[in-house]
Amino acid sequence: MSAIPGEKGRAWTALPAPPLERVLRRSQFSDKFFTMLGWVLMSLALLVLGLLVLNLAKDGLARINWQFLTSFPSRKPAEAGIKSAWVGSLLVMLVTAATAIPVGIAAGIYLEEYARKNWFTTIIEVNISNLASVPSIIYGLMALGLFIYKFEDWFGAKDDDVTGLGHSIITAGLTLALLVLPIVIVATREALRAIPQAIREAAYALGASRWQVIRHHLLPYSMGGISTGVIISLSRAIGETAPLVTVGALAYVALVPPYPFQAKSWNGDEDVVLVGSVTTPLSQIKTQKAVDDSPSPEAAPALAVAPGTLSLLIRRETEECKSRPVQVDVPVQPDQPLSTLIASIDKVEGLSANFDEYSTLHIVADPGIRWRVKKDTSGLIAATGLPAGGGVFGPLEWIHSPYTVLPIQMFNWVSRPDPAFLNNAAAAGLVLMFATLGMNAGAIVVRARMRRRIKW
Amino acid sequence: MTTAPSSSFDPLAERRGGGVGAASLKPLPAFRTSRPGDKVVEALLLMAAVAGVFITTGIVYILLTESWPFFEKVSLVEFLTSTRWTPQFDDAHYGILPLVAGTVTTTIIALSVALPVGLVLSLWLSEFAPPKFREFIKPVLELLAAVPTVVYGYFAVQFVSPLLQQGFRAVGSDLSTFNMLSAGLVMGVMIIPYISSLSEDAMRSVPMILREGSYGMGANRVQTGVKVVLPAALSGIAAASILAVSRAVGETMIVAIAAGQQPTFTFNPKEQAATITAYIVQVTMGDQPHGTTGYQSIFAAGLALFTMTLGFNLVGIYLRRRFREAY
Numbered sequence: 001m002s003a004i005p006g007e008k009g010r011a012w013t014a015l016p017a018p019p020l021e022r023v024l025r026r027s028q029f030s031d032k033f034f035t036m037l038g039w040v041l042m043s044l045a046l047l048v049l050g051l052l053v054l055n056l057a058k059d060g061l062a063r064i065n066w067q068f069l070t071s072f073p074s075r076k077p078a079e080a081g082i083k084s085a086w087v088g089s090l091l092v093m094l095v096t097a098a099t100a101i102p103v104g105i106a107a108g109i110y111l112e113e114y115a116r117k118n119w120f121t122t123i124i125e126v127n128i129s130n131l132a133s134v135p136s137i138i139y140g141l142m143a144l145g146l147f148i149y150k151f152e153d154w155f156g157a158k159d160d161d162v163t164g165l166g167h168s169i170i171t172a173g174l175t176l177a178l179l180v181l182p183i184v185i186v187a188t189r190e191a192l193r194a195i196p197q198a199i200r201e202a203a204y205a206l207g208a209s210r211w212q213v214i215r216h217h218l219l220p221y222s223m224g225g226i227s228t229g230v231i232i233s234l235s236r237a238i239g240e241t242a243p244l245v246t247v248g249a250l251a252y253v254a255l256v257p258p259y260p261f262q263a264k265s266w267n268g269d270e271d272v273v274l275v276g277s278v279t280t281p282l283s284q285i286k287t288q289k290a291v292d293d294s295p296s297p298e299a300a301p302a303l304a305v306a307p308g309t310l311s312l313l314i315r316r317e318t319e320e321c322k323s324r325p326v327q328v329d330v331p332v333q334p335d336q337p338l339s340t341l342i343a344s345i346d347k348v349e350g351l352s353a354n355f356d357e358y359s360t361l362h363i364v365a366d367p368g369i370r371w372r373v374k375k376d377t378s379g380l381i382a383a384t385g386l387p388a389g390g391g392v393f394g395p396l397e398w399i400h401s402p403y404t405v406l407p408i409q410m411f412n413w414v415s416r417p418d419p420a421f422l423n424n425a426a427a428a429g430l431v432l433m434f435a436t437l438g439m440n441a442g443a444i445v446v447r448a449r450m451r452r453r454i455k456w
Numbered sequence: 457m458t459t460a461p462s463s464s465f466d467p468l469a470e471r472r473g474g475g476v477g478a479a480s481l482k483p484l485p486a487f488r489t490s491r492p493g494d495k496v497v498e499a500l501l502l503m504a505a506v507a508g509v510f511i512t513t514g515i516v517y518i519l520l521t522e523s524w525p526f527f528e529k530v531s532l533v534e535f536l537t538s539t540r541w542t543p544q545f546d547d548a549h550y551g552i553l554p555l556v557a558g559t560v561t562t563t564i565i566a567l568s569v570a571l572p573v574g575l576v577l578s579l580w581l582s583e584f585a586p587p588k589f590r591e592f593i594k595p596v597l598e599l600l601a602a603v604p605t606v607v608y609g610y611f612a613v614q615f616v617s618p619l620l621q622q623g624f625r626a627v628g629s630d631l632s633t634f635n636m637l638s639a640g641l642v643m644g645v646m647i648i649p650y651i652s653s654l655s656e657d658a659m660r661s662v663p664m665i666l667r668e669g670s671y672g673m674g675a676n677r678v679q680t681g682v683k684v685v686l687p688a689a690l691s692g693i694a695a696a697s698i699l700a701v702s703r704a705v706g707e708t709m710i711v712a713i714a715a716g717q718q719p720t721f722t723f724n725p726k727e728q729a730a731t732i733t734a735y736i737v738q739v740t741m742g743d744q745p746h747g748t749t750g751y752q753s754i755f756a757a758g759l760a761l762f763t764m765t766l767g768f769n770l771v772g773i774y775l776r777r778r779f780r781e782a783y
Contacts, residue, residue: 027676034678038580041573042593048645049600052607055615106504114498115505128508130769133699134762135706137733138515140740141758145518149746178511185508211494232602239604242708242733246740246754407606407709414610414713422614429607440602444595 053433060426068427073409077420082428085409087256088169088249089238089435091398092405095173096180096237101230104181108188108226113214131182140243143175148247167248169257170399175243180233187229191222224450228443235439239432241407249408257401406432519759526550526752535756541719541735543750550753552760554721558636558729559764562711563704565640565725566647570700573644574651575693581652582659583681594653601649609713612642617714624726634716634728643710650700651693658692659685691779698772702765708733732761 071081107128115121148171195218203213219226406428413425527535530550538551577597581590617631617638624631631637662685670680686693716728717738730738736754 027679030678031676034576034580034681035584037576038584041577042580042597045573045577045597045600045645045648049603051615052603052611055611056607059614103504103507106501107508110498110501110505114501121505124505124508127512130766131508131511133702133765133769133772134515135702135708135733135765137706137708137736138519138758138762138765141522141736141755142511142515142518144740145522145755146514149522150518181508181511209494211497235602239602239606241604241606242712242737245737248740407604410610411606411709411713414606414613425610426614429604429610432604433607436602436604437599440595440599447595 056426056429056433058426059423060428060430063423063427064430068424069431073404073412077418077424080413080421080424082406082409082431084256085404085406085428086431088403089405091169091257092172092176092244092403093234093238095170095399096176097230097234099174100177100180100184100233100237103177104184104230104233105188105226107181108185108192109214109218111185112189112192113210113218128182128185132186135242136179136240137242137246139175139179140246143171143178143243143247147171147174167402168400169403171247172244172249172403172405173399175247176237176240179240179243180237183233183236184226184229187232188222188226191225191229192218194225195221224446228447228450231439231443231446235436235443238405238439239407239436241411244405244408245411249404257398257403259398406435515762519755519762522755523752523759526749526756529749529752530756539721541730543739543753548749550749550756552732552757554719555730555732555735555757556760557721557723558711558715558719558731558734559705559761561636561723561725561729562640562643562707562715562731563701565637566643566704566707567697567701569641569644570647570651570704571697574648574696574700575655577648577652578655578659578693579681579686581656583677583685594656598649598653600645601647603646605646605707605709606713608642608646609639609710612638612710612714616642629726631726632716632728634714635726636711636715636729637725639711639713639715640725642714643704643707646707646710647700647703650703651696654696654699655689655693658689658696661692662688688781691776691781694775694779695772698768698775701768705764705768706733706761708737712737732757 067079068081069086070083071079072084073082074080111121111125111128115124148167199217199221200213203217208216410425410428410432413421413428416422535550535552537553538549539553540549540551541554542549581594585593613634617633617635620635620638621631621633659681666684666688667680670684675683711731712734715731715734717730717734718728719730719735720727722729735757739750739754
């Protein structure tokens with residue numbers, strides 16, 4: 001390798017020596033040029049980040065107010081809010097953290113402190129480093145196939161509504177936990193590796209067992225590094241959209257999951273509860289009309305309205321009286337036009353139905369009933385509710401609740417034609433950015449403090 | 457990958473008879489070397505470590521079993537060679553090529569942004585930037601990868617795309633609202649940190665003595681960086697680039713929002729086209745019932761995507777071995 005470019009191949013005795021001054025100047029020039037280039041590119045990259053935030057702020061800042069944070073999504077852009085979205089994000093993160101953090105740290109400790117070098121641990125290590133490059137949507141597909149359908153095949157009872165994990169908070173939380181597990185593992189291993197060997201040797205010399213060394217010395221010392229990794233991984237999880245789209249986060253959720261030991265009665269501050277929705281894009285309905293003449297087994301399930309009965313448990317509720325819940329069956333005819341379906345739902349007292357511009361059927365009932373939303377094979381979401389009144393919800397019932405999260409809510413609003421929804425999307429994006437950037441800033445602070453405190 | 461330093465350290469090796477003084481040392485009679493709970497803890501930790509293998513196994517198992525019925529209806533030849541992807545039509549065709557074309561085009565655009573910028577930035581960070589400033593700016597640059605992709609999608613379709621449209625109109629051309637160009641460009645910005653940060657780590661681990669040798673020969677910083685540090689760190693740079701490619705190929709929300717959802721067989725960045733990931737999102741948003749060909753097709757598409765990223769990974773492992781420089 002020649003250190004001086006352009007002079008390769010010539011015998012150096014034959015070199016006509018260029019004036020030293022010119023060589024130096026040229027050399028200084030290229031250094032200065034590259035320094036400038038670096039500054040320019042870095043500023044450009046940060047400029048993009050700034051533009052992104054400014055663009056969001058320009059479109060969405062006006063929408064961020066108390067109403068936006070405390071309202072459910074709505075067909076009217078000005079009344080819509082992100083209550084169900086941020087509550088959903090928070091709860092999904094809770095499940096993710098509760099599973100990914102202990103498992104990830106444990107795996108990191110094993111690989112760094114226990115594993116001997118053999119083919120088995122090599123497989124585990126190669127595996128974990130490869131998982132980092134698997135696209136997130138693949139995790140979503142895996143969760144869709146495994147948690148929702150395979151679990152239903154394996155463990156599901158036929159008439160019970162507990163089949164698989166369903167489109168629920170726990171499915172979403174576990175999916176994201178799988179996704180961020182490698183990040184937690186790698187962070188744990190790096191933090192442990194940074195601890196000088198002398199610490200371990202000193203502890204062993206005093207008679208500590210391997211686990212005692214880890215528990216009393218290594219874990220406390222590596223806590224800073226591990227928590228940095230954990231924060232980073234959760235900030236990644238909170239912004240993830242694609243895997244949750246595949247495991248069926250709903251775009252329109254107008255309820256918050258029941259909190260532990262919540263009384264099963266109407267508490268009066270909720271207006272509507274989503275009971276079920278049929279999300280069939282307009283395009284598919286049109287397609288269906290086109291192929292109606294040639295019925296094929298493939299095409300039939302795409303029908304927006306499948307024959308059968310839509311069973312709903314509802315009850316009337318006013319300030320004065322609360323009726324007992326009654327089951328209402330809305331008959332659905334095979335070739336029933338969508339409009340008459342709405343009409344027949346509307347006839348049921350206390351229920352109303354409508355379609356938004358995406359042909360999502362929204363059935364709205366009074367609150368106080370905990371609904372489990374379940375899709376049947378027709379794509380129609382039937383809802384079965386538990387009787388309201390009497391008793392309380394269990395401490396963990398919220399994990400089976402249908403949900404939406406901030407990125408899904410934003411995605412839903414971005415893809416709507418009405419520009420007013422774009423402002424909502426931008427506002428949701430701002431909240432999301434606030435959360436992720438805040439967490440990242442937190443990680444930077446934790447890392448900096450840790451560096452300052454520990455000196456080996 | 458290096459071995460865990462501790463795995464070579466066994467405090468009790470001597471007493472077990474493996475060490476130097478094995479002959480003279482006998483186990484102390486009343487000395488418990490490990491507590492009974494320790495084995496339980498180790499078993500628990502091992503179970504957690506095995507979870508990583510279960511994830512991969514689960515992914516492969518689900519992708520294969522769920523897409524198996526699809527390949528019973530659609531031949532592998534049609535899947536890989538047909539240029540029409542029309543699952544929702546009466547006359548359904550399942551050729552993955554249009555989706556692959558969309559994926560490849562957006563990835564190439566993203567890389568043509570991220571690779572040069574990322575490489576220059578990493579070289580600049582490692583060789584030129586003041587150390588204190590570098591410590592500060594690296595995490596800040598990494599924020600680019602931390603922005604939620606759905607926010608990037610919004611940025612692409614609401615800011616970049618209109619800007620590009622203005623530019624194209626100024627030169628008498630036209631650009632649709634949804635296009636692969638804006639999606640690819642924004643994706644490129646997103647993956648810059650993957651290249652710059654990881655490459656910078658690799659460059660900084662190049663021994664100082666190589667730089668000193670180069671400076672001693674009269675080279676300046678740029679020459680040292682490009683001709684000494686860069687080649688020495690090539691295996692790390694290759695690994696970083698491969699990771700960036702995987703990210704671009706698997707990126708979903710930016711392309712689903714900004715590149716359009718029409719599966720067209722085109723490499724023209726001005727047009728709209730669906731990528732593999734965008735198709736999966738489109739189908740799962742539309743509630744395809746379990747068991748239909750439409751539902752199975754997303755697993756087939758997922759399998760194709762997984763195979764692509766796996767291929768890149770293998771290339772990455774090969775490159776890392778091929779260009780590894782041991783000091």
